[in-house]
Amino acid sequence: MKTNMxxxxxPPIQVEHLDMAYGGMIVQKDINFSVKKxxxxxxxxxxxxGKSTLMRHMVGLKKPAAGDIFYNNEPFWNGSLTQRENxxxxxxxxxxSGALWSSMTLAENxxxxxxxxxxxxxxxxxxxxxxxxxxxxxxxYEDFYPSxxxxxxxxxxxIARAIALDPEVIFFDEPSAxxxxxxxxxLDDLILxxxxxxxxxxxxVTHELASIFAIADNSIFxxxxxxxxxxxxxxxxxxxxxxxxxxxxxxxxxxKGVQQP
Amino acid sequence: xxxxxxxxxxxQQSPGLLTIVMAGQWCxxxxxxxxxxxxxxxxxxxxxxxxxxxxxxxxxxxxxxxVFIVMLNKIGQKKSxxxxxxxxxxxxRSLLTLANAVPxxxxxxxxxxxxxxxxxxxxxKQFYFEFEKMMVFIGAITFSLSHFFRGKVKFxxxxxxxxxxxxxxxxLPIVLIISFLMGLILxxxxxxxxxxxxxxxxxxxxxxxxxxxxxxxxxxxIIMTGRTGASYAAQLGSMQVNEEIDALQTTVISPIDFLVxxxxxxLVLMIPLLCLYGDFVGILGGMIIxxxxxxxxxxxxxxxxTTAISLIDxxxxxxxxILFGLLVAIxxxxxxxxxxxxxxxxxxxxxxxxxxxxxxxxxxxxxxxIILNILKI
Numbered sequence: 322m323k324t325n326m327x328x329x330x331x332p333p334i335q336v337e338h339l340d341m342a343y344g345g346m347i348v349q350k351d352i353n354f355s356v357k358k359x360x361x362x363x364x365x366x367x368x369x370x371g372k373s374t375l376m377r378h379m380v381g382l383k384k385p386a387a388g389d390i391f392y393n394n395e396p397f398w399n400g401s402l403t404q405r406e407n408x409x410x411x412x413x414x415x416x417x418s419g420a421l422w423s424s425m426t427l428a429e430n431x432x433x434x435x436x437x438x439x440x441x442x443x444x445x446x447x448x449x450x451x452x453x454x455x456x457x458x459x460x461x462y463e464d465f466y467p468s469x470x471x472x473x474x475x476x477x478x479x480i481a482r483a484i485a486l487d488p489e490v491i492f493f494d495e496p497s498a499x500x501x502x503x504x505x506x507x508l509d510d511l512i513l514x515x516x517x518x519x520x521x522x523x524x525x526v527t528h529e530l531a532s533i534f535a536i537a538d539n540s541i542f543x544x545x546x547x548x549x550x551x552x553x554x555x556x557x558x559x560x561x562x563x564x565x566x567x568x569x570x571x572x573x574x575x576x577k578g579v580q581q582p
Numbered sequence: 583x584x585x586x587x588x589x590x591x592x593x594q595q596s597p598g599l600l601t602i603v604m605a606g607q608w609c610x611x612x613x614x615x616x617x618x619x620x621x622x623x624x625x626x627x628x629x630x631x632x633x634x635x636x637x638x639x640x641x642x643x644x645x646x647x648x649v650f651i652v653m654l655n656k657i658g659q660k661k662s663x664x665x666x667x668x669x670x671x672x673x674x675r676s677l678l679t680l681a682n683a684v685p686x687x688x689x690x691x692x693x694x695x696x697x698x699x700x701x702x703x704x705x706x707k708q709f710y711f712e713f714e715k716m717m718v719f720i721g722a723i724t725f726s727l728s729h730f731f732r733g734k735v736k737f738x739x740x741x742x743x744x745x746x747x748x749x750x751x752x753x754l755p756i757v758l759i760i761s762f763l764m765g766l767i768l769x770x771x772x773x774x775x776x777x778x779x780x781x782x783x784x785x786x787x788x789x790x791x792x793x794x795x796x797x798x799x800x801x802x803x804i805i806m807t808g809r810t811g812a813s814y815a816a817q818l819g820s821m822q823v824n825e826e827i828d829a830l831q832t833t834v835i836s837p838i839d840f841l842v843x844x845x846x847x848x849l850v851l852m853i854p855l856l857c858l859y860g861d862f863v864g865i866l867g868g869m870i871i872x873x874x875x876x877x878x879x880x881x882x883x884x885x886x887x888t889t890a891i892s893l894i895d896x897x898x899x900x901x902x903x904i905l906f907g908l909l910v911a912i913x914x915x916x917x918x919x920x921x922x923x924x925x926x927x928x929x930x931x932x933x934x935x936x937x938x939x940x941x942x943x944x945x946x947x948x949x950x951x952i953i954l955n956i957l958k959i
Contacts, residue, residue: 377828380832381832382828382831382832406834409832409834410834412832414828414829414832416825416828416829417825418824418825420824420825420826420828420829421829422821422826422829422830423821423824423826424741433833433835434833434835437833437835482829
């Protein structure tokens with residue numbers, strides 16, 4: 322039903338013939354996929370296949386070796402720097418470790434993007450920061466420094482900062498890695514709520530199976546050996562219909578598609 | 583049945599079948615037998631087809647036993663006889679199954695060591711690449727500075743004040759000790775030579791000119807490289823490791839504006855003050871030595887000092903120190919921002935910041951002296 326509505330216009334995010342490389346070493350070749358508005362796309366793949374690298378390309382941290390990413394039909398890397406920076410202002414990025422600025426309190430961490438791009442007063446910014454912190458379950462931690470809270474809390478504060486400006490696209494780099502199952506579930510709920518509430522498009526890099534099935538509308542699978550994208554479909558469909566041995570093993574924790582010795 | 587030590591026995595069931603009977607304690611720490619034992623044993627058994635195990639009498643075992651069996655297995659593969667694991671206990675077998683589940687990775691052969699010509703070419707290319715990156719960095723700082731002067735400050739004033747404090751007040755004790763001792767050393771060297779000519783009073787000239795023009799700016803630059811330059815590199819490097827710099831970039835806040843500029847401004851503002859302070863303390867050190875060893879009165883020493891140096895000498899030192907401060911801050915920030923993504927890389931960035939910082943300072947000092955000589959200042 323959703324697909325019928327969207328077919329009129331081109332999807333807001335399109336990755337076309339993207340090649341990724343470090344130095345001269347190709348990591349992934351010829352990646353093509355698109356993400357619809359308000360969709361949750363999961364980037365899957367085994368360790369070291371370039372999931373996080375793909376995210377770094379999409380958020381503007383690493384220039385592709387070839388190809389481009391189109392946001393609302395505008396080229397992201399082949400356009401001008403100003404254009405790219407304007408686009409990046411509508412992104413929220415949550416990093417693996419939280420990546421909070423260590424010299425600032427949590428409230429200041431969230432306020433910094435607000436300070437740069439909004440005309441809010443100090444008092445209003447403080448209110449916004451408190452609201453975002455309470456959304457991730459950290460109400461009352463406004464004046465703590467990142468070094469004073471636990472790793473899981475840093476991750477959640479990182480999410481609060483990523484959603485400070487109510488971005489159009491939110492990127493999550495392994496949000497549930499290293500979290501206990503309950504925090505992990507809470508995080509999944511939060512991601513769904515952000516999508517439903519803010520209408521944000523969400524791209525998640527993860528290999529947490531429970532999360533993948535709980536949140537993903539669509540997924541792509543990167544393969545380190547073939548060095549390209551080997552599947553692009555909702556994970557449940559992949560589980561039922563994919564004939565690729567690697568994908569089956571991944572989605573079933575190795576129970577299917579492999580001969581047990 | 584000895585449970586304290588491993589025992590191994592080979593029982594020949596038939597020409598093609600050998601049973602290895604194991605007993606006792608089979609732990610890695612017990613100096614286990616080498617699998618060579620088996621090779622020795624089978625040398626005179628050309629018809630061997632199969633090996634089985636009897637492990638019922640093993641009292642205690644750990645991965646030492648597993649390693650032994652894996653190695654026997656490899657020998658079996660090489661000599662093409664069958665190693666049957668059915669005689670092992672269930673726990674042993676399940677661990678061995680896990681160990682064999684994923685085939686060993688075939689490593690690509692290591693790249694051959696490049697010839698001298700290739701590595702020289704490679705280093706030259708690398709040097710050029712580094713130089714280009716450094717120029718881009720300096721260009722970015724210049725841009726950022728123009729932002730600053732047009733009033734579009736992006737950094738936190740709090741950060742700037744913190745760095746100013748860090749490279750001024752908190753640096754005073756070390757600058758005091760080093761500059762005092764430098765003045766003292768200059769006076770000592772001068773005293774011995776000049777006294778031979780009966781020109782002891784000229785110690786004041788030596789110390790004053792030596793400190794203001796050369797030693798104070800140079801020594802303070804070196805202190806600040808080790809203190810501030812290194813800490814800049816370590817701070818920015820650990821922010822790089824923690825993805826904090828990426829986070830700034832994706833928030834479209836330039837790390838140069840936000841992190842590098844306040845650090846450079848703080849050092850460039852404060853280092854001339856430290857230099858003047860060093861001048862003063864150094865001259866004081868020289869005066870104390872003159873009083874103690876040459877019996878020159880403080881008044882005479884001060885009078886000689888004021889005739890020896892002019893404002894130009896002091897100004898030369900101050901201008902130098904500003905230049906040095908800029909170089910030290912740039913070296914520290916550059917190495918920090920270009921740090922790799924491991925804690926090891928932070929250490930390397932810090933070392934590089936100090937080494938390149940001192941190198942830049944000394945080279946700049948030499949160039950500065952040559953220019954001053956040409957201009958006859």
